[in-house]
Amino acid sequence: MTLVLIVIICIVIMMLIGVPVGFSFGLGGFCILILTGIDPRFAIPAAFRAIESYTLLALPLFILAGGLITESDISKRLLDFTMSIVGRIKGGLGVVCVVTCTIFGAISGCASGAIAAIGSVLIPEMERQGYPRGYATGLVATSSMIALLIPPSIPMIAFAMTAQISILSAFLSTLIPGLLMMTSYSTINIILSRKMRNLTVAPKRSGKESFLEIGRSTKKGFFALFMPVLVLGGIYGGIFTPTEAAAISAIYAVFVGFVIYRKMTVRKMGTAVKESMITSGAIMFLLFFILMVSRIMVFQQVPQHLSEALFALTSNRWLQLMMLNVILLLMGMLVDDVSGNILSAAILLPVAVSIGIDPVHFAAISVTNLALGNVTPPCAPMLYLAGMIGGNLPLAEFVKPAAYFMIFGALPVICLVTYVPGFALFLVNLLLD
Amino acid sequence: MSLDTIKRCFNRLDKFLDTGFTTLIIIGGALIPVTVLIQVLLRYVFKQPLFGLEELSRLVAIWVYFFGAILSTRMDNHVQGDVVEQFFSNPRAKLAIKSVVWCLCLLTCCLFLYHSGVYSLWLFKTGERTTGLWWPRITSVGSMFFGAIFMTLYSLVNLVKYLNRAFSVDDKDRRT
Amino acid sequence: GGDKYDWKISQGIAEDHPAAERCKQFAALVKEKSGGNIKLTYYPSGALGDWMEQIESNRMGTLEIGLNAGSTSYDPRSNLMFMPYMFSSWEETRAAIGSTGWLTPVFNEIYSSIGLHVLGIFLNAWDGMAFTKRVDGVVVPPVEKGIKMRVPPIRIFEVYIPTLGFISTPIAFSETFSALQTGIVDARSACPAVEAFVMRDALKSWVLTKDAFEYWFLTINKDLWDSLSKEDQALLTAAADKVMADQAVAAEKDEQDFMKKLDAAGVEVYEVTDQEWKKAAKVVREKAWPVIQEELIGSLLMEKVKKHSTPID
Numbered sequence: 001m002t003l004v005l006i007v008i009i010c011i012v013i014m015m016l017i018g019v020p021v022g023f024s025f026g027l028g029g030f031c032i033l034i035l036t037g038i039d040p041r042f043a044i045p046a047a048f049r050a051i052e053s054y055t056l057l058a059l060p061l062f063i064l065a066g067g068l069i070t071e072s073d074i075s076k077r078l079l080d081f082t083m084s085i086v087g088r089i090k091g092g093l094g095v096v097c098v099v100t101c102t103i104f105g106a107i108s109g110c111a112s113g114a115i116a117a118i119g120s121v122l123i124p125e126m127e128r129q130g131y132p133r134g135y136a137t138g139l140v141a142t143s144s145m146i147a148l149l150i151p152p153s154i155p156m157i158a159f160a161m162t163a164q165i166s167i168l169s170a171f172l173s174t175l176i177p178g179l180l181m182m183t184s185y186s187t188i189n190i191i192l193s194r195k196m197r198n199l200t201v202a203p204k205r206s207g208k209e210s211f212l213e214i215g216r217s218t219k220k221g222f223f224a225l226f227m228p229v230l231v232l233g234g235i236y237g238g239i240f241t242p243t244e245a246a247a248i249s250a251i252y253a254v255f256v257g258f259v260i261y262r263k264m265t266v267r268k269m270g271t272a273v274k275e276s277m278i279t280s281g282a283i284m285f286l287l288f289f290i291l292m293v294s295r296i297m298v299f300q301q302v303p304q305h306l307s308e309a310l311f312a313l314t315s316n317r318w319l320q321l322m323m324l325n326v327i328l329l330l331m332g333m334l335v336d337d338v339s340g341n342i343l344s345a346a347i348l349l350p351v352a353v354s355i356g357i358d359p360v361h362f363a364a365i366s367v368t369n370l371a372l373g374n375v376t377p378p379c380a381p382m383l384y385l386a387g388m389i390g391g392n393l394p395l396a397e398f399v400k401p402a403a404y405f406m407i408f409g410a411l412p413v414i415c416l417v418t419y420v421p422g423f424a425l426f427l428v429n430l431l432l433d
Numbered sequence: 434m435s436l437d438t439i440k441r442c443f444n445r446l447d448k449f450l451d452t453g454f455t456t457l458i459i460i461g462g463a464l465i466p467v468t469v470l471i472q473v474l475l476r477y478v479f480k481q482p483l484f485g486l487e488e489l490s491r492l493v494a495i496w497v498y499f500f501g502a503i504l505s506t507r508m509d510n511h512v513q514g515d516v517v518e519q520f521f522s523n524p525r526a527k528l529a530i531k532s533v534v535w536c537l538c539l540l541t542c543c544l545f546l547y548h549s550g551v552y553s554l555w556l557f558k559t560g561e562r563t564t565g566l567w568w569p570r571i572t573s574v575g576s577m578f579f580g581a582i583f584m585t586l587y588s589l590v591n592l593v594k595y596l597n598r599a600f601s602v603d604d605k606d607r608r609t
Numbered sequence: 610g611g612d613k614y615d616w617k618i619s620q621g622i623a624e625d626h627p628a629a630e631r632c633k634q635f636a637a638l639v640k641e642k643s644g645g646n647i648k649l650t651y652y653p654s655g656a657l658g659d660w661m662e663q664i665e666s667n668r669m670g671t672l673e674i675g676l677n678a679g680s681t682s683y684d685p686r687s688n689l690m691f692m693p694y695m696f697s698s699w700e701e702t703r704a705a706i707g708s709t710g711w712l713t714p715v716f717n718e719i720y721s722s723i724g725l726h727v728l729g730i731f732l733n734a735w736d737g738m739a740f741t742k743r744v745d746g747v748v749v750p751p752v753e754k755g756i757k758m759r760v761p762p763i764r765i766f767e768v769y770i771p772t773l774g775f776i777s778t779p780i781a782f783s784e785t786f787s788a789l790q791t792g793i794v795d796a797r798s799a800c801p802a803v804e805a806f807v808m809r810d811a812l813k814s815w816v817l818t819k820d821a822f823e824y825w826f827l828t829i830n831k832d833l834w835d836s837l838s839k840e841d842q843a844l845l846t847a848a849a850d851k852v853m854a855d856q857a858v859a860a861e862k863d864e865q866d867f868m869k870k871l872d873a874a875g876v877e878v879y880e881v882t883d884q885e886w887k888k889a890a891k892v893v894r895e896k897a898w899p900v901i902q903e904e905l906i907g908s909l910l911m912e913k914v915k916k917h918s919t920p921i922d
């Protein structure tokens with residue numbers, strides 16, 4: 001146990017100096033194997049079998065779908081659609097950002113896709129209408145969390161796969177939290193934009209005019225708006241499994257890109273496929289080694305020791321939950337969401353189950369907490385990405401507005417998810433029983 | 434002269450590998466959703482799924498993953514934190530850290546190469562097969578060993594590259 | 610024997626599965642009979658991976674003794690463990706196992722080529738079929754309805770399930786429950802009473818079809834086995850016989866318990882009659898057995914199967 005702890009600290013140090021996450025866990029894992037004398041043949045086949053599974057195919061396929069959506073003009077049409085509805089109220093553009101992230105979340109499983117697709121269009125546009133650039137960047141960065149909570153969700157697939165729970169129920173558990181976060185972000189945005197002096201609002205249109213405008217953008221965006229229906233309707237309507245839904249959404253994006261919106265070219269498609277598959281390869285590689293390490297930790301009974309330690313500290317269920325919460329938030333500061341969720345499913349889930357938490361509920365806890373981790377420094381890939389998209393902005397300029405949304409928008413939702421089981425499990429119980 | 438020749442040869446090899454892996458990854462990446470879609474169509478249109486088609490999807494996918502991991506190593510864009518690096522403004526210190534990083538990566542790759550090799554060899558000898566299409570399992574497990582070989586190679590290249598740059602920065606500093 | 614050993618024993622399903630208790634019983638019995646010379650440490654399920662990983666570890670020798678479902682990925686003949694419509698009664702399944710049963714040497718021969726020695730065959734349960742509320746009435750195979758039926762991704766199921774009139778749909782185990790809930794499939798095969806109970810929320814009825822029996826295997830690494838003295842080998846075999854015989858009795862009772870629990874949970878339970886079983890058996894033996902013989906188990910094994918199987922005429 002002490003040895004494992006030392007190696008974990010080494011893994012963290014390696015990650016901090018910039019050793020890629022996969023390699024850090026790999027080296028750490030091999031060190032534990034060598035030092036404890038456990039046969040490596042215990043760990044490697046297990047990790048390989050896990051990344052080879054059919055269910056996990058959903059992960060590269062949703063990444064691919066995300067890449068193809070970006071190239072097929074779908075996100076632009078979604079943006080135009082929400083713009084036509086709420087674009088003309090004061091602070092409306094901020095709401096457009098939040099709502100588009102939500103709709104985008106229903107077709108894409110990763111936060112980076114939302115930032116790249118929406119941020120690159122909206123950040124300059126928001127600045128033109130008088131929002132500080134830092135504010136726009138912080139808003140896009142934190143809104144990407146919503147795209148992770150609305151199914152499909154790649155970190156959720158990683159969690160469900162490691163925990164061996166149904167992806168379908170796990171997906172449902174963060175849907176309401178995602179929608180609530182959309183509401184809280186929109187509210188905060190409207191409150192904050194009241195204080196912005198230079199905000200220009202597009203001239204008001206008559207009821208009829210704006211009605212026509214909405215109609216036009218709905219028509220133009222029909223095939224984009226149909227995508228969430230296809231993906232989520234297909235999964236929950238019992239037409240296909242999450243893995244199949246992922247493949248279908250990728251092919252649908254190609255179809256729409258080539259035939260309907262005609263923005264796709266063979267070259268663009270090839271690039272999107274190549275880049276998505278390289279990303280998938282990098283994720284699978286780190287998955288492989290994290291799974292290897294978590295397999296060793298399970299063998300060394302780390303989860304049991306952890307839960308014993310937790311019970312020794314306190315027997316109060318609320319305090320135990322709070323401690324799990326803090327561990328997850330700390331973990332989120334150090335690792336990215338996918339790695340964090342695999343570790344959480346392998347190490348923390350047994351602890352959570354021992355204090356009586358439903359595995360699907362814990363999936364929701366883990367994914368929401370670690371989604372926040374994506375934008376909390378030092379390891380905050382989505383925050384840095386938004387900074388890059390926003391024009392290489394220094395961190396100091398957008399970390400404060402981002403913090404507003406994290407503390408007043410995300411944290412309350414996270415608390416609700418953690419401490420009120422019925423909140424996360426409501427839809428699961430309603431739709432799947 | 435010999436060093437230059439080696440460099441030129443290596444560049445040619447690198448170009449060849451890059452083109453090869455990129456082509457394969459695009460074909461594979463396109464094949465995965467298509468095979469999955471065919472399975473759905475077979476289920477609904479022909480009322481009888483093709484048994485073992487998902488084994489094909491998985492086989493293609495596992496090779497694509499490792500091609501992706503190789504290319505990520507080549508381009509040095511694995512998922513990473515690099516927090517400490519942001520605290521150093523000195524380019525030499527940055528390159529020195531990068532060299533240490535790739536030294537550790539190379540070590541990991543060597544261990545991975547060895548252990549995946551041992552496992553692949555054992556699996557090859559036992560002749561284990563898949564339950565549906567009865568393919569030798571080595572056709573999928575082999576991807577891991579294959580990936581390990583080229584990741585080791587590119588880790589070594591990255592290490593040499595950063596070390597080389599670290600030293601050349603050093604020279605410039607002394608001159609100025 | 611005087612040699613001292615310290616081995617690991619494990620099973621890869623779940624801690625509340627009877628396999629866990631049988632492992633512990635076997636460990637205790639071996640320790641007692643060997644006067645403490647053979648020490649078996651039980652590792653809870655999960656610690657050493659799932660059953661597939663455990664079989665692999667068992668073959669490599671990193672896990673000395675394992676109690677797991679069989680794997681068909683080494684030898685096509687191992688599909689025999691799911692041979693459909695071979696037996697219809699518990700008596701027949703019991704007579705086939707143990708060191709005197711006819712199945713034990715057959716599986717030992719198959720397993721020896723992959724580096725395992727079968728100490729004993731574990732009677733797990735009869736397979737049944739579970740149906741959701743989208744399927745009307747009680748379904749007794751063979752049917753003509755074209756019900757979408759989840760099958761494990763194993764060749765033999767693909768061969769015989771369609772001969773019973775179902776559309777066989779391979780779905781990963783982790784997605785089976787949700788596939789039943791949402792309607793991707795309307796039923797699942799290879800479903801013992803206990804698994805139907807686990808998935809009861811998605812089910813309307815469960816039929817004890819006895820289309821196949823689930824045999825599991827208590828196996829020891831073969832190199833290790835060959836290195837043991839005759840006395841130690843005899844001791845382990847005797848202990849396995851005792852534990853597997855106990856299980857063979859308990860399994861029937863467990864099944865009845867779970868059928869009662871299913872009933873109490875509101876899932877309609879139906880057990881096929883002798884006549885119904887024979888009708889389905891006739892179809893499968895005519896249409897599927899020749900394919901199974903040709904593709905999977907070969908004529909030599911088929912001879913044995915035919916010799917021991919329940920007569921239907």
Ligand code: NA
Binds near residue numbers: 106110150151
């Ligand atoms: Na999403």
Ligand code: NA
Binds near residue numbers: 373376
């Ligand atoms: Na973070």
